[in-house]
Amino acid sequence: MRRWIMHVDMDAFFASVEQFDNPDLMGLPVIVGGQSDRGVVSTCSYEARVYGVHSAMPMMEARRLCPQAVFLPGRMKRYQEVSREIMTIFDSFSPLVEQLSVDEAFLDISGMELLAGSERDIGFKVKRSIKEKTGLTASVGIAPNKFLAKLASDMQKPDGLVVIRAEEAEVMLKPMSVRRIFGIGRSAEKSLLQFGIETIGQIADADLGILRKALGNNAALVKQLAHGLDDRPVVNDYAAKSIGKECTFEQDLHTEDERRHAVLDLCGRVGWRLRRSGVVGYTVTLKVKFASFKIITRSITAEGPVAYDEEIFALAQKLMQSVKWSEGVRLLGVSVAHLEPANAVPVLNFSEDERLGKRNQAVDILKAKFGEDIIKRGF
Structure with missing residues (x-):
């Protein structure tokens, strides 16, 4: 049986809930977060992202970049309520759901295609169920493992659906920036650049000894990911703890x-x-x-x-x-x-x-x- 992992990520979740609950906000830049100058952005709508606003940005900077935005303090109880509806939908599609946050989860849908159609069909059904139940859009990535599924869900945001097959993964990864590998930040990228490594394909082809100099003990794992391999299971027993x-x-x-x-x-x-x-x-x-x-x-x-x-x-x-x-x-x-x-x-x-x-x-x-x-x- 072929392994299929789905990663579902709600699009601009907090801001999208606000826009759905108040249609007057549709099409406007909406920024949710702490309202003081010392506060931070929790989420912003895609209309605000055009101006360079992003989550975790200081609110003062967000106001400078997009002064015309609608700034909201957020309603966590409402977001949690919608999140529970979404997680219930996930549970109806798979017995193995690993919730990562209020708006994001992995689902193991291996074998489900025998009951619900192809893996792409299942992705569309999940997206449609979320839209019908909550009025919100989600981006879905489907692949043989967690790494590729999460990468796929980010490739066509918002409202995207991307399927990556095992046989095409390594070729697709080859030209991508090393930053697309989970956990590679600016520090690790800088270390890799010292050895002329800029792309995931170059990591895959690199000598393990060179990678160890740049990445330390994580070198072998990173090289494995660069080949599109990741054997982590979807686990739902830790998510609630x-x-x-x-x-x-x-x-x-x-x-x-x-x-x-x-x-x-x-x-x-x-x-x-x-x-x-x-x-x-x-x-x-x-x-x-x-x-x-x-x-x-x-x-x-x-x-x-x-x-x-x-x-x-x-x-x-x-x-x-x-x-x-x-x-x-x-x-x-x-x-x-x-x-x-x-x-x-x-x-x-x-x-x-x-x-x-x-x-x-x-x-x-x-x-x-x-x-x-x-x-x-x-x-």
Whole structure:
């Protein structure tokens, strides 16, 4: 039986929900995120992307690039409601659904073509079901593995459907930039360029020894991906789990420094738990309980897996910028969800990841020997 993995990614999810709920926003640049100048963009419509706006961009920069946009604070409960409808649709097409975030998932549809038509037919049916149920569009990628499926879903956005077959994968990958491989960022790209490697095809053809000089321990895995190979399974047992830590304070926190120190400590504790459990995660959630007992949560999904304290804190800081700190804080919590076994992740952040790894490993050794409270990180 041929293996088929589908990756479904909703198009500009938060902004699309806002446009669907308010038709007056259709065709307008819509930017969803923290409204203060220190806030960040959560999602923006494709009309806003024309002006260079993108997710995780500082809101101040987004306002400069597209001052005529409609700026909205976001409605997480509404987005989660729509997300549940979408995930229910996925469950009707496959027993193996790996949810990555509120708007993104892998489905293993191997063998389903015997019941529902070709793999392309199934893709169209999923897209049509989402459109009929929610009024929204999704981009779908279908391929023999996760790497290619995720790559395919991004090739014809928005509202795309791309199927990559095993026999055509390597030829298709050959001219693509190395940045199209999951986990290759600017640092890794720069290292590869020192050896004249710019394309995925050049990675596939490169000597493994050269790749090790540029990419370290990830070289063999990257070379495998460059050939279009990836044997990670779709796993739905980790998707619902999370690892987190929260703290109720004896006295309410009122200053930015107090909150940052508290969140930094929580990120260190969560990172320690992730690494001790041998998992990585994709979605970081910040929980805040104010002095009035009002509770809010904010979440952000990373492009790649996180497990190190610094990575978690960087995302938590972005979430903190989206919170209106109008009163004292009684409780703070940090959690990481959409977990995956660390050894199932093909690529991390290469040289920078190795530096983070060594620092975190040193901290982990101390914590394992003397307990979790033996060391705290500073800014």
